Amino acid sequence: MGIFSSIKEKLFGKAAEETPAGTVTAEAVKPVTADVSATPTKADVSATPATAGKDAAVTPAAGTETSAAPVDVAAIMDAAVKKNGQKLDWRKSIVDMMKALDLDSSLSARKELADELGYTGDKNDSATMNVWLHKALMKALAENGGKVPADLLD
Numbered sequence: 001m002g003i004f005s006s007i008k009e010k011l012f013g014k015a016a017e018e019t020p021a022g023t024v025t026a027e028a029v030k031p032v033t034a035d036v037s038a039t040p041t042k043a044d045v046s047a048t049p050a051t052a053g054k055d056a057a058v059t060p061a062a063g064t065e066t067s068a069a070p071v072d073v074a075a076i077m078d079a080a081v082k083k084n085g086q087k088l089d090w091r092k093s094i095v096d097m098m099k100a101l102d103l104d105s106s107l108s109a110r111k112e113l114a115d116e117l118g119y120t121g122d123k124n125d126s127a128t129m130n131v132w133l134h135k136a137l138m139k140a141l142a143e144n145g146g147k148v149p150a151d152l153l154d
Contacts, residue, residue: 003103003113007137008144010080010101012071070147073138077101091152094134113137 001009077090080100088096094113098105110133111123117136123129135154142148 002116003109004116004137004140006103007098007101007113008141010103011073011076011141012145070145073141073146073148091149092134094130094137097134097137 074091077097077100081088081090081096084100084102086099088100090097090100094110095105098109103109107126110126110130114123114129114133117133117140119129119132119136121128121132135152138148138152142153
């Protein structure tokens, strides 16, 4: 398993057990099931999504899955920092983010993550690589189901 996969597992795997109040999880959303034995009335047929207008609610068909709410990366990271006990600035530092998640934050681990995320710059310029890594990681997390604060996606 790669470094990015480990980060996703730490963040997205923790979503169910450390969900902040007010955040919707997949477990909290129950699929809507239709009573297929009921005969539709004329009113039911006339209110199909094609004819009902923009205010009509469309419910998922029986057996379809509802999509999970995005994982709140900031909330999980803030909780991880608090649990870690060190003063870590995960919002600006890839090293601090990895430390908060109890992952190897060594230069070699960051170079491996850089390879995974497609970094083409000089890996010996660790400061530049670290800044790129943090931005690329935030973007990758957002693309993979994470809710990342807008200021971290710039």
